[in-house]
Amino acid sequence: SPNAPKEYPDRLLKSISNRFGVLPDTEFVDVAIRDGEDIIRLAGIGNMLMQFKQNTLYVISVAGGEEYLSGTYKNMGVRHPNAVVQFEGGVFWVNEFGAYIFAGNEAPINVIQEKIGLGEWKDFVTDETIVGYDPRNKKFFVCKDSTNLLDDSDTDNPEPAEFYVFNMTTGSWNKHMQTIGEGYFSSGIYTETDQARSGISNFITFSKPS
Numbered sequence: 001s002p003n004a005p006k007e008y009p010d011r012l013l014k015s016i017s018n019r020f021g022v023l024p025d026t027e028f029v030d031v032a033i034r035d036g037e038d039i040i041r042l043a044g045i046g047n048m049l050m051q052f053k054q055n056t057l058y059v060i061s062v063a064g065g066e067e068y069l070s071g072t073y074k075n076m077g078v079r080h081p082n083a084v085v086q087f088e089g090g091v092f093w094v095n096e097f098g099a100y101i102f103a104g105n106e107a108p109i110n111v112i113q114e115k116i117g118l119g120e121w122k123d124f125v126t127d128e129t130i131v132g133y134d135p136r137n138k139k140f141f142v143c144k145d146s147t148n149l150l151d152d153s154d155t156d157n158p159e160p161a162e163f164y165v166f167n168m169t170t171g172s173w174n175k176h177m178q179t180i181g182e183g184y185f186s187s188g189i190y191t192e193t194d195q196a197r198s199g200i201s202n203f204i205t206f207s208k209p210s
Contacts, residue, residue, distance in 0.1 A: 041081040043091045045104040050091060052084060053077045057108070076100060076108060082130035082146065089168075092133065092140050096125045099142065099166060111166060115173050124164065124175075138168040 037053035044050065047063040048070065059071035075097045078084055084093040090103040098110035098121065112121055130146040133139070142164040165174045 037077065040078050041084045043084055043086055045086075045090055045102065048104055050102065052093070054079060059102075071107070073108060079127040080130055080146070085131050085133045085140070087133045087135065087140075092131060094125060094129060094131055094142055096122045099140070099164075111171070112173070116164075124162075140166040140168065142166070 035053070035056065037055055039051060039053055041052040042049060043052070047061060049060045049062050049067075051058040051060060055075060055077040057071075057073040057076040058069060059073070061068050061070045076093075076095065078093055078095050083095065084091060086092075090101055092099070092101050094100070097118070098112045100108040100110055102108040112118075124144055125142075126145055128144075128146045130143050132141045132143070134141065144162045144164075163176060165176065166172075167174070
């Protein structure tokens with residue numbers, strides 16, 4: 001049917017000039033299409049657009065009204081849209097091969113190298129792994145399984161999810177259990193010592209099911 005919805009899972013549409021709400025299927029960025037991968041997430045830094053597909057990251061320059069491919073990074077894609085977070089210094093993301101920071105002026109840096117073994121990291125990361133950022137303490141939180149953040153089978157002693165935490169200031173990693181508040185809580189991730197229950201993530205927000 002000519003009126004049937006069309007799906008373009010690997011196509012990046014762009015708006016008509018000065019009509020940002022209009023996205024015709026004839027206007028699209030064609031620098032990274034027909035590669036057999038779907039677009040999972042987009043992120044921007046400066047005049048560059050990061051197109052995350054399942055296995056590949058494409059960096060597209062969008063300066064001057066023209067688009068061209070400025071970088072292709074195999075094995076740097078993501079499986080979950082929330083495995084990517086933007087922060088004041090660039091973009092941070094994770095997949096089974098590492099945790100990356102892209103500041104826009106050089107190739108992405110894998111910040112687990114020489115710190116966490118690849119085998120251990122692959123055992124930790126799943127298709128449901130997501131990330132968050134604490135701008136106050138310059139820390140990234142990597143949640144192993146976003147579908148099982150808190151086990152409430154024992155309401156008196158809920159089991160917290162498993163996290164890796166990367167301290168951007170020191171360049172160090174810690175692996176630990178991180179609670180999300182006992183009993184009723186507002187959205188956000190909390191440290192065990194945060195009695196005020198002030199959320200530390202500007203990216204991950206969850207509501208406890210009733």
